[in-house]
């Protein structure tokens with residue numbers, strides 16, 4: 062496909078003259094979702110779902126989330142130049158979208174980050190048949206066949222019952238993972254108040270205002286130490302094993318991330334209870350999705366592309382590594398071991 | 402298998418002893434016989450099937466997965482069993498409806514299965530298990546299970562079920578075999594205590610309390626006996642009609658590492674239980690602890706090791722003789738029995754620990770401080786009428802260690818601690834000055850992670866954070882700006898350390914904020930003073 066090209070600023074759609082998740086400020090950016098490596102500040106014009114625009118506004122502050130904004134609901138088609146553009150659900154976080162582009166009878170889909178596992182906090186991924194599919198590959202190795210998140214939540218709740226005198230502190234990313242964890246806990250019948258690190262509360266309030274109920278949430282920062290005993294505390298991964306966590310009574314350090322699937326990763330982080338909960342497609346989901354789109358050509362943006370391209374080749378699908386620099390998995394920074 | 406796998410996973414990640422005990426207790430209470438018995442055997446290292454070779458696992462994995470994908474995955478994960486466990490894709494429709502094998506099924510099958518049939522059975526098991534059970538299964542059958550809990554901890558958890566002491570379990574343990582059904586029945590109150598009969602079981606030892614806050618003037622020297630406290634490994638030698646054993650004081654059977662001692666006991670043929678100190682001895686002189694360490698590190702010693710580092714035992718006490726339990730007798734009586742036994746048999750490579758004559762404690766204090774010779778840690782004071790009581794009772798026995806040695810060293814690196822300490826930089830590498838080609842530099846001589854108060858830890862943690870110059874994962878390099886007074890029990894030469902020296906039991910005794918780093922000790926003065 063020759064009308065989608067890689068430029069230093071990011072992936073560029075020539076007939077529409079827009080970039081998808083560009084790394085530098087541009088005139089027109091189409092943003093897949095609100096994570097900071099995909100949604101960057103100071104573009105002139107931004108197209109995204111209403112939820113993603115709200116998330117960008119919250120993260121970046123008034124004025125930095127695009128000079129002008131174009132909200133686009135899932136499935137709502139818009140014309141840009143002589144091409145058509147619409148957004149389809151990606152199932153990654155609230156508002157996350159795949160970018161679907163049609164030009165001269167060809168259709169290209171850029172997935173952004175996505176997952177296929179159920180998530181009560183966002184609309185599920187939708188397969189859009191296409192000629193070119195641009196996929197992520199965060200968990201692009203066959204060892205990443207991730208367990209059912211409900212099973213992992215069961216593990217956490219079992220531990221909470223077994224050690225009622227300790228406090229479980231779960232490290233989770235502020236956008237998406239945190240709210241999904243809360244919703245999974247509520248679905249599993251846990252309705253006690255949850256204690257939240259100050260950095261997590263604003264995003265939860267935004268989710269609630271966008272129609273995702275999360276139950277009773279309290280601030281861990283102003284709580285008395287004794288109040289949290291036996292409870293569940295959520296905090297950013299950088300805080301769980303650092304000075305912030307010292308305010309918690311006898312904490313059990315937990316971390317919710319797909320990387321927890323590999324023991325050494327979990328051990329290196331000093332995690333006591335690893336919870337394998339990921340917002341990215343696992344190995345089977347990557348292959349299933351690539352196959353289901355029917356695309357003859359697959360581009361792999363960020364993650365472990367070698368194994369995925371090798372496996373696609375065996376399915377007679379042509380894969381190409383884009384090696385986009387600047388995107389990182391939002392969980393990846395947890396495992397580099399740099400204490401923050 | 403699933404319950405066992407869950408237990409293993411949780412134990413592997415939990416640093417806290419209390420948590421491990423709670424997890425083990427929960428497992429032993431919930432899991433059925435004989436599974437829980439085999440789990441206990443896995444932790445105690447007493448399972449008896451031949452281990453499966455890693456090459457077989459690799460071959461099995463290759464049946465299901467492309468070699469390129471396997472190589473990329475193995476590269477990333479770094480552990481064969483874990484890679485296979487994670488990558489294994491249950492064969493659709495074949496065995497997926499089969500339940501995962503129980504732990505006992507795995508053990509029984511591998512004990513009797515002809516070698517050629519093993520791969521087929523493992524394939525079926527892998528298909529029937531989830532990833533976590535596959536990992537536990539593969540670690541178990543390859544004999545590379547690292548449980549994250551010692552045998553002693555498992556026995557303590559068992560004892561907690563019955564509110565008995567783990568020592569009660571030790572007393573019967575070595576007369577039992579997997580799957581230990583009689584043991585579980587006993588701790589659950591469903592059967593009487595198992596009878597060890599003639600088995601060479603371990604007898605929990607009597608330990609001494611440190612002599613602290615004791616007013617010696619209130620004690621009558623005539624009531625007390627003094628012995629040297631030797632710096633070796635406290636052992637129990639057991640000889641019964643059921644065999645001979647060498648146990649550590651934590652009930653670990655170390656006989657295989659000391660065949661020289663076992664052979665002597667076999668030759669003697671005397672049915673006794675003796676308490677003593679295992680030492681490496683050249684004639685009557687005691688070799689440094691590091692020699693003993695080398696023997697301990699080997700499962701079985703080489704011929705040159707047996708020749709160059711011969712083991713011996715310095716005897717402290719006798720617990721049983723010809724089936725007679727002597728433990729309730731007074732120390733003096735047991736001592737007579739020990740001496741007369743020794744005189745009758747005159748066993749090679751054994752000596753009776755000498756009693757030090759004294760008429761007042763002041764004399765002993767002087768002797769203790771003067772004794773800087775190899776192999777002496779201090780003194781033991783034992784009450785003349787004390788029976789041999791398992792555990793660490795306060796009063797009848799005291800250990801009177803000589804004062805520790807100290808050195809002023811500079812903090813060079815710090816590392817995060819574990820468990821409760823994981824948010825603190827609590828492990829410190831310290832070094833001494835030396836001059837190389839006219840340049841003064843610090844060379845690390847050891848690591849300390851204890852000895853400080855909570856307040857001092859807070860100070861050290863903050864100091865490390867404020868003076869970090871480089872980070873390597875969990876380790877921080879710090880500016881050379883803080884002196885610690887390090888206490889240690891002994892110094893020795895070591896080829897493994899860059900400085901050529903190593904410390905025994907180093908700990909932080911004081912933070913010397915007052916001392917400029919330039920005034921910390923040099924390696925040269927250290928060697929002159931302590932080696």
Ligand SMILES: [Zn+2]
Nearest residue numbers: 096153174391
């Ligand atoms: Zn993302």
Ligand SMILES: [Zn+2]
Nearest residue numbers: 174388389390
């Ligand atoms: Zn991403």
